[in-house]
Amino acid sequence: xxxxxxxxxxxxxxxxxxxxxxxxxxxxxxxxxxxxxxxxxxxxxxxxxxxxxxxxxxxxxxxxxxxxxxxxxxxxxxxxxxxxxxxxxxxxxxxxxxxxxxxxxxxxxxxxxxxxxxxxxxxxxxxxxxxxxxxxxxxxxxx
Numbered sequence: 001x002x003x004x005x006x007x008x009x010x011x012x013x014x015x016x017x018x019x020x021x022x023x024x025x026x027x028x029x030x031x032x033x034x035x036x037x038x039x040x041x042x043x044x045x046x047x048x049x050x051x052x053x054x055x056x057x058x059x060x061x062x063x064x065x066x067x068x069x070x071x072x073x074x075x076x077x078x079x080x081x082x083x084x085x086x087x088x089x090x091x092x093x094x095x096x097x098x099x100x101x102x103x104x105x106x107x108x109x110x111x112x113x114x115x116x117x118x119x120x121x122x123x124x125x126x127x128x129x130x131x132x133x134x135x136x137x138x139x140x141x142x143x
Contacts, residue, residue: 005072008142015141031100033065038093049088056083059125062098063110067129075134081127092117
């Protein structure tokens with residue numbers, strides 16, 4: 001895979017409006033993606049820790065970009081995702097690492113783990129990703 005494809009995927013991710021809130025960083029390599037963002041109080045549920053939806057976003061995003069690193073022509077979509085929440089986080093940062101574990105002609109399976117700023121695993125998940133009909137292009141931020 002070429003570094004240009006990975007850089008364009010990183011640009012596409014960062015151009016997503018949903019990331020305005022998170023201000024993440026991303027690094028994409030062949031079959032691997034790392035995403036990191038600081039914990040913010042606006043992410044907390046009533047008990048003062050990060051809401052599970054934030055863990056899910058980190059898990060899905062890391063697994064997704066690991067998967068799309070293997071597909072150079074089309075935008076992939078998440079067709080299923082399973083999450084496991086392991087421990088609460090209320091400060092520091094979240095770092096998600098996604099890895100492709102299997103690729104067939106029709107789907108890519110990727111796993112991801114979220115770590116806190118102490119390096120402790122706080123969530124994990126796995127997803128199935130499939131090619132969509134949307135081409136990777138500058139219109140969707142792939143530039």
